[in-house]
Amino acid sequence: MTAGATLAADGRTPGRHGPRAAAVGRTRRGRSSVGAIVLRALVLGYLAVLVVLPLAFVAWQALAPGLDRFVRSLTAPEALAALRLTLIAAGVATVVCSVLGTVVALYVVRSRLPGRRFAEALLDVPLAVSPVVGGLALLALFGREGWFADLPIRVAFTPLGVVVATVFICTPYTAREVIPVLRTLGAEREQAALTLGASPLQAFWRVTLPALKLALVHGAVLSLARALGEFGAVSVISGNLVGQTQTLTLLVQQRYENFDLAGAYAAALLLAAAAVATLVLLLRTARDRPGAAEGEGGE
């Protein structure tokens, strides 16, 4: 992703592209040109102001009142409940979306059934639509006057609703990672497996899935990161019941509104830490992901 790109802009690629590419931004003598220095300063400045500073500020505000206060904020019952719900919802959503995302990707790329392009377009809806609208739609379905209001399991204003809303939000991520990989891979290998006697399921398990491993992991990590930070949809569907349907993001909002700033920043720092941890995971999977050409080794 971006990390890979900034490494290259540094001018010191690990030799993959050869000496010429490494010379981008450098003068004949090997010293960076003025333009390159200015560009670098701009990029770093942008990152510093918009990313690093706010995070540093949150950390400071969370820890300034004292470590004692910080720990108490995080171990309060409502905080623990929020943390538990957030982790469960994010975890379940990631797993569900990974599985369903793969199924949808297979349907879109490999099957010859109708509606494929429509399905592919639908995948982008959770990304295009405001999460609040998503939450509202779910409420319309499952709420008191909704179509599915009389289901044996209640969805609106329950932890289940939080999970469902998170699944909705995370739906596009795995599918959008897997689809291009499936397309580039082409169906030949799976066909080869079939001619060798494998059933379609065996072909999927032994040939397709291993090739999708990295795309799946990448999609799962993206899903996880998104799920941890979800606010809008969850806020609408959950009713924000403290200790029951309140996620970490909702907790931050509630504490802030109740002027418990230290508590709000503490929870926010926790979220930020989780986000950074997920980002690190993302960087590792992105860098290991060699792109479509790796498996072929050039033909």
Next chain:
Amino acid sequence: MIELSGVSVRYGAVTALERVDLAVEAGELVALLGPSGSGKSTLLRVVAGLELPDEGTVAIDGRDVTYAPPQQRGIGFVFQHYAPFPHLTVWENVAFGLRVRRTPRDQVRRRVERLLAMVGLSKFADRRPHQLSGGQRQRMALARALAIEPRVLLLDEPFSALDAHVCRKLRAWLRELHDELGATTLMVTHDRAEAMELADRIAVLNDGRLEQVGSPSELYDAPRTAFVRDFVGDSTRVGELVARPDEVDVLEAPADGATEAMVTRIADLGPHIRIELALAGGGECEVRVPRRRYRELDLRQGDIAWLRVDTPLAVA
């Protein structure tokens, strides 16, 4: 062994194959020859079960397999770009078909080792496909297809992705392998020299239709359509007769049935010399003369010669 009857394949408005009938005997190597878009790959895939025909039937070893999935046809398929499994080693690639059938481990080991030895890849058993050269990958793909001991072997342009030198070596090797194993083989190629060299019979396809099926000699000496005549070899016209450029007799003196012509151009092609001539009655002609014969004739530009065709091609 393989019987195709009235096979038609259509993609919307495009007809890929039109009522093709073809019978392949057990143990034969038949080449499907034709230009791009002629439908030869489609035909191969219909036999494999990777495409379903809109009309017609396919039978393998007497059994109707028209709509049977590839797994149930007893075929082995080698793709044009080999379709290796990149996450498996060469050994595991070749063993794939056996593992999928839950063959006992020692039996798998014996067969894989024998096949790797047969294709000369024993030393590469632990490598990954991307560490192999094109020719080696091709041999691995072949070993993989042969591992399941198919009744029918299907090859889709097996040598087209390789450079000429590797190509030639593998061609000879494939013919030997075929003779040794005796598997019924259907091979798609666009290279006529390859088809002529390897096949017992050649089926020439053009625009979805089967033009002619016959041995290389039959197709070369007795083509039944103009397309086959020109696709399988060059041809030249002397008066009303059409013949292969190297089958035209070049004489230094007038003779019965010979046409007078003047040499307009000479090109030294090595093993033979190409001579272009203007015919006395109008028209141009191109003949090929073996080097030794040319030395006897010693023709130069502007010289007169007489051309006689003893073995014309039937199709004019």
